[in-house]
Amino acid sequence: xxxxxxxxxxxxxxxxxxxxxxxxxxxxxxxxxxxxxxxxxxxxxxxxxxxxxxxxxxxxxxxxxxxxxxxxxxxxxxxxxxxxxxxxxxxxxxxxxxxxxxxxxxxxxxxxxxxxxxxxxxxxxxxxxxxxxxxxxxxxxxxxxxxxxxxxxxxxxxxxxxxxxxxxxxxxxxxxxxxxxxxxxxxxxxxxxxxxxxxxxxxxxxxxxxxxxxxxxxxxxxxxxxxxxxxxxxxxxxxxxxxxxxxxxxxxxxxxxxxxxxxxxxxxxxxxxxxxxxxxxxxxxxxxxxxxxxxxxxxxxxxxxxxxxxxx
DNA sequence: TGAATTTGACCCAT
DNA sequence: ATGGGTCAAATTCA
Numbered sequence: 001x002x003x004x005x006x007x008x009x010x011x012x013x014x015x016x017x018x019x020x021x022x023x024x025x026x027x028x029x030x031x032x033x034x035x036x037x038x039x040x041x042x043x044x045x046x047x048x049x050x051x052x053x054x055x056x057x058x059x060x061x062x063x064x065x066x067x068x069x070x071x072x073x074x075x076x077x078x079x080x081x082x083x084x085x086x087x088x089x090x091x092x093x094x095x096x097x098x099x100x101x102x103x104x105x106x107x108x109x110x111x112x113x114x115x116x117x118x119x120x121x122x123x124x125x126x127x128x129x130x131x132x133x134x135x136x137x138x139x140x141x142x143x144x145x146x147x148x149x150x151x152x153x154x155x156x157x158x159x160x161x162x163x164x165x166x167x168x169x170x171x172x173x174x175x176x177x178x179x180x181x182x183x184x185x186x187x188x189x190x191x192x193x194x195x196x197x198x199x200x201x202x203x204x205x206x207x208x209x210x211x212x213x214x215x216x217x218x219x220x221x222x223x224x225x226x227x228x229x230x231x232x233x234x235x236x237x238x239x240x241x242x243x244x245x246x247x248x249x250x251x252x253x254x255x256x257x258x259x260x261x262x263x264x265x266x267x268x269x270x271x272x273x274x275x276x277x278x279x280x281x282x283x284x285x286x287x288x289x290x291x292x293x294x295x296x297x298x299x300x301x302x303x304x305x306x307x308x309x310x311x312x
Numbered sequence: 313t314g315a316a317t318t319t320g321a322c323c324c325a326t
Numbered sequence: 327a328t329g330g331g332t333c334a335a336a337t338t339c340a
Contacts, residue, residue: 128317130332143331147316159331 024054101155101176108170120170124178126158138164146180154180 031047110119130143139162146154156176163169 127315129334131318132330132332135329141330145332157331 148180
């Protein structure tokens with residue numbers, strides 16, 4: 001996994017990213033400190049806007065960098081993870097064969113009793129346009145595109161694939177960045193917690209356990225590949241991963257979040273979940289979500305580390 | 313009735 | 327030739 005000849009450019013971008021992220025963090029901290037105070041609504045909104053701008057710029061840069069250096073040593077065939085990767089969920093950051101669209105993967109583990117609909121909700125509004133049986137995959141793959149594709153020309157798409165090994169695990173492959181207004185809406189619900197690269201699985205699980213307790217989901221089954229469970233009152237529960245495996249990977253994929261609107265028709269073989277729920281959930285989902293983000297290989301000292309509990 | 317989903321057909325890359 | 331991704335007509339839903 002050598003850095004390619006674009007290493008220098010990459011370093012440059014990384015530096016820019018650092019600056020942007022630092023800026024974003026500062027704004028975030030300001031916002032945080034204002035939360036408890038009597039600061040004006042405008043002031044907070046201004047800060048939030050600045051944070052979003054930082055995100056936006058960062059993402060844009062990363063988008064370009066993705067084109068510079070997109071490689072995927074782990075082209076784990078979409079669909080059927082034949083290899084037993086369940087343990088070490090490598091980042092499936094894959095060079096999209098489709099032009100230079102950024103592509104990244106997010107994994108969602110559904111806790112028992114959790115409405116899949118909600119668990120998969122990522123803040124964006126999606127429209128399903130296809131479903132396909134994939135060779136070697138037990139479950140069909142769902143194809144979704146942004147609801148605003150027509151009206152706003154938003155090219156973001158995502159694929160949802162249920163894991164063979166673990167039916168509770170959903171792998172969501174995102175492609176493209178939302179150019180619709182949803183992007184800014186969702187910006188606020190992004191991140192959350194970044195695991196230190198040297199954080200052990202035990203520590204991880206501890207965190208998970210704590211989170212589960214917090215949400216009252218005590219019977220959560222922690223799988224080995226489960227990364228984290230977070231809980232906060234936002235439309236989706238997301239987290240940035242940053243573990244050792246991830247760190248070996250290329251770091252130029254855009255991670256952005258979209259949100260799902262599912263009618264669970266395709267996934268309703270889980271007797272346990274509440275099939276009655278509908279789309280566009282605004283849940284405080286206790287589900288576990290592992291987001292393979294473009295930030296994952298930023299070290300703990302990276303500004304992004306500062307986002308740690310910032311949104312929580 | 314409009315929007316969302318389903319599903320078979322088609323297209324395209326490998 | 328095959329499999330993955332998308333299209334679009336039919337169907338369902340709200």
